[in-house]
Amino acid sequence: xxxxxxxxxxxxxxxxxxxxxxxxxxxxxxxxxxxxxxxxxxxxxxxxxxxxxxxxxxxxxxxxxxxxxxxxxxxxxxxxxxxxxxxxxxxxxxxxxxxxxxxxxxxxxxxxxxxxxxxxxxxxxxxxxxxxxxxxxxxxxxxxxxxxxxxxxxxxxxxxxxxxxxxxxxxxxxxxxxxxxxxxxxxxxxxxxxxxxxxxxxxxxxxxxxxxxxxxxxxxxxxxxxxxxxxxxxxxxxxxxxxxxxxxxxxxxxxxxxxxxxxxxxxxxxxxxxxxxxxxxxxxxxxxxxxxxxxxxxxxxxxxxxxxxxxxxxxxxxxxxxxxxxxxxxxxxxxxxxxxxxxxxxxxxxxxxxxxxxxxxxxxxxxxxxxxxxxxxxxxxxxxxxxxx
Numbered sequence: 001x002x003x004x005x006x007x008x009x010x011x012x013x014x015x016x017x018x019x020x021x022x023x024x025x026x027x028x029x030x031x032x033x034x035x036x037x038x039x040x041x042x043x044x045x046x047x048x049x050x051x052x053x054x055x056x057x058x059x060x061x062x063x064x065x066x067x068x069x070x071x072x073x074x075x076x077x078x079x080x081x082x083x084x085x086x087x088x089x090x091x092x093x094x095x096x097x098x099x100x101x102x103x104x105x106x107x108x109x110x111x112x113x114x115x116x117x118x119x120x121x122x123x124x125x126x127x128x129x130x131x132x133x134x135x136x137x138x139x140x141x142x143x144x145x146x147x148x149x150x151x152x153x154x155x156x157x158x159x160x161x162x163x164x165x166x167x168x169x170x171x172x173x174x175x176x177x178x179x180x181x182x183x184x185x186x187x188x189x190x191x192x193x194x195x196x197x198x199x200x201x202x203x204x205x206x207x208x209x210x211x212x213x214x215x216x217x218x219x220x221x222x223x224x225x226x227x228x229x230x231x232x233x234x235x236x237x238x239x240x241x242x243x244x245x246x247x248x249x250x251x252x253x254x255x256x257x258x259x260x261x262x263x264x265x266x267x268x269x270x271x272x273x274x275x276x277x278x279x280x281x282x283x284x285x286x287x288x289x290x291x292x293x294x295x296x297x298x299x300x301x302x303x304x305x306x307x308x309x310x311x312x313x314x315x316x317x318x319x320x321x322x323x324x325x326x327x328x329x330x331x332x333x334x335x336x337x338x339x340x341x342x343x344x345x346x347x348x349x350x351x352x353x354x355x356x357x358x359x360x361x362x363x364x365x366x367x368x369x370x371x372x373x374x375x376x377x378x379x380x381x382x383x384x385x386x387x388x389x
Contacts, residue, residue, distance in 0.1 A: 105238075105245045109290040110226065115249040116287040117181070117223045120280055121216055122253025125371065127192065129261045129364055130273035131209065132353050134195075138270065139202050147350040149206045156214040163221040165319065174295035180222050181288035188215035188281030196274035212281075219284050226291070244386035251382055254375035262368020 100107045107115075135141045135149065172179035191212035199205050227246060231239040264273050326332050356362040 102245055102248070105241050110230065110292050111242075111245065113181075113287040113290040114223045114226055115245055117219055117284050118246045118249040119253040120283050121220065122250035122255075122375070123257045123280055124188075124212075124216065124277060125254050125375075126257035126261045126264075126280070127195075127273055127277040128257075129367055129371070130265050130270040130277075131205075132350075133265060133357075133364060134270045134274075135202070135205065136354065136357070139205065141202060143350045143354045145202065146353075149202065149209065150350060152206055153209040153213045156210065156217040160217055160221050161323065163218045164225055165316075167218075167222055167225070169316065171296050175293055176296070177222055177226060177291050177293050178288045181219055181291065182285045184215040184219035184222070185281040185283070185285030185288070188212050188219075188284070189278050191215065192274050192278035192281070196271050196278060215281060241386060244382050248379060248382045248386075251375055251379035254378065255372060258368055258371035258375050260368070261371065262363070262365035265364040265368075 102115075105111055132146070135146045141149070167176050167180050172183070188211075191208045195205065195208045195212075199208055223246075227242055231242055261273070264276070327336065356367065
């Protein structure tokens with residue numbers, strides 16, 4: 001009985017073993033898959049406990065830290081850049097807000113130089129009454145002779161295009177604007193200094209008045225060329241504002257000179273007035289340093305030897321042709337005709353001066369007040385033009 005049970009038990013085990021083996025063989029691919037999955041799992045988990053692979057982990061951690069540091073550095077770099085940009089905009093806004101402007105024009109150094117030159121032109125009217133009384137009372141000239149000297153002194157204003165050609169073609173010491181402004185101021189100061197000290201004849205007076213008029217006309221051409229250069233590319237309103245600044249400065253100078261011209265002649269005489277007037281053109285020489293201009297390269301001998309250069313002669317001929325073509329345009333020709341007729345109209349300044357002083361008995365102080373009203377009216381006209389036209 002026991003033997004039969006033992007045999008049946010072993011028979012059952014053999015049968016079970018046979019039944020299990022085919023199953024394991026038939027499902028051989030599954031353990032491989034499971035074994036592969038375990039390998040992946042072991043390859044992932046073994047470095048965590050393995051000390052051999054710790055440098056790899058350190059390098060990966062260090063690379064991650066480098067990435068984070070790089071991100072932080074980029075953020076830190078971008079933050080100051082934005083702060084600098086915002087601060088620069090703020091500083092620019094503050095600078096523009098703190099900069100003064102007249103007639104809508106910012107008072108940059110160049111604009112200040114232009115305005116001061118026009119102011120000098122207006123304030124030089126301080127010597128106008130002194131010259132008239134000097135020719136009449138000191139030199140004892142009649143109205144005809146006075147008119148001849150006055151007309152002779154206006155000749156430099158008739159050839160103003162020539163001054164522009166000279167300043168553009170013959171730079172002095174490497175500059176086309178600064179150098180001529182400095183020379184204009186020096187010649188003006190020289191002319192009025194001679195009037196205050198040495199001149200005692202009508203010929204000397206005519207020569208000195210002519211030199212002073214030449215210095216004013218030349219400086220006027222130089223600053224006009226600067227105004228034209230700055231008006232290029234600007235709107236029409238901005239160009240009108242620049243012109244208002246120029247003529248407003250001249251009118252303001254006329255107000256200052258008119259208020260003191262007559263009283264100074266009454267109190268101190270004409271020679272004293274000529275001496276004060278000699279200091280005013282020096283303002284033009286001083287403000288010339290404010291003009292923003294790059295120095296031209298080249299030696300002085302080359303710059304002064306342009307007359308013998310065929311290229312210079314060709315460019316001069318082209319400039320004259322361009323000038324003639326510009327004059328032929330109606331929008332240039334018609335205003336030119338108007339200015340010519342206006343200047344060609346006979347004026348009675350000399351005759352009126354003799355009439356008001358000899359017949360009506362006007363004093364220099366009263367005539368100065370009349371000039372003051374004229375200058376104030378000119379300034380009001382400039383304001384109306386800038387505001388409404």
